[in-house]
Amino acid sequence: xNEVYSKLLKCYESFQKKIDFKPEVAxxxxxxxxxxxxxxxxxxxxxxxxxxxFPVSTVPxxxxxxxxxxxxxxxxxxxxxxxxxxxxxxxxxxxxxxxLMKMMGAKTLFLTNASGGINTDFxxxxxxxxxxxxxxxxxxxxxxxxIDELGTRFPDMSSVYDKGLQDTIRKAAKDLxxxxxxxxxxxxxxxxxxxxxxxxLLGKLxxxxxxxxxxxxxxxxxxxxxxxxxxSCVCNLAAGLSPTPLTHEEVQEAANQAAPLFKxxxxxxxxxx
Numbered sequence: 001x002n003e004v005y006s007k008l009l010k011c012y013e014s015f016q017k018k019i020d021f022k023p024e025v026a027x028x029x030x031x032x033x034x035x036x037x038x039x040x041x042x043x044x045x046x047x048x049x050x051x052x053x054f055p056v057s058t059v060p061x062x063x064x065x066x067x068x069x070x071x072x073x074x075x076x077x078x079x080x081x082x083x084x085x086x087x088x089x090x091x092x093x094x095x096x097x098x099x100l101m102k103m104m105g106a107k108t109l110f111l112t113n114a115s116g117g118i119n120t121d122f123x124x125x126x127x128x129x130x131x132x133x134x135x136x137x138x139x140x141x142x143x144x145x146x147i148d149e150l151g152t153r154f155p156d157m158s159s160v161y162d163k164g165l166q167d168t169i170r171k172a173a174k175d176l177x178x179x180x181x182x183x184x185x186x187x188x189x190x191x192x193x194x195x196x197x198x199x200x201l202l203g204k205l206x207x208x209x210x211x212x213x214x215x216x217x218x219x220x221x222x223x224x225x226x227x228x229x230x231x232s233c234v235c236n237l238a239a240g241l242s243p244t245p246l247t248h249e250e251v252q253e254a255a256n257q258a259a260p261l262f263k264x265x266x267x268x269x270x271x272x273x
Contacts, residue, residue, distance in 0.1 A: 026104075074270050084190065127231050127232070134215075184208050185215065
């Protein structure tokens, strides 16, 4: 059996022994946004350490737990803290949690992250609906033998972010009077922030915001046939656009300040999916 798939099955078996819950929506909570899990009706919590072979996040602000519960009447699993490629994990481990949540039963993946804004119309604290992505700077998680049990060898990527889910998020933002930007997100490997020349290059490629996660998760979820949507919290202006050096603390602070509106928007959107 494929090594990557075998590891995934072991993680799923470990989950099944501990949790009896079937989510419909999988929600990945990015930097500074993890406390959203405090606002749902929690049915169970599973620490990443309790899952055999599961990759564990080492980043400050990422708790490392699956939270199972309800957003109003919708059963959800929240990933409170994700793992990143820059932590040293193979890319198959980075997307293992996404694949696991699909095996748990989730049909929809709601991705969130903290990002640097490249579009000069964006400001710190803005939310950006992800309409497309650029993945050429991070390793594709589908490289290697295809896992036929998960999806096809050559999945179509022309419409990764579901149009219907995008419309739902737009309407939710409008009804809540929350400003919602839209744009293209690019994932770079990190952990260093981008050089000014890289930001200029990304701008020329039509990228609106940049970060160190999300795209590989979207590719893996798309491969498995999930419906995908995403919101990026623009926490600062990217390198060369800001007069001050970029820091992780700045990103977390901006995300923390945006969290109350983020919670409202995510809750409203999920209840309309």
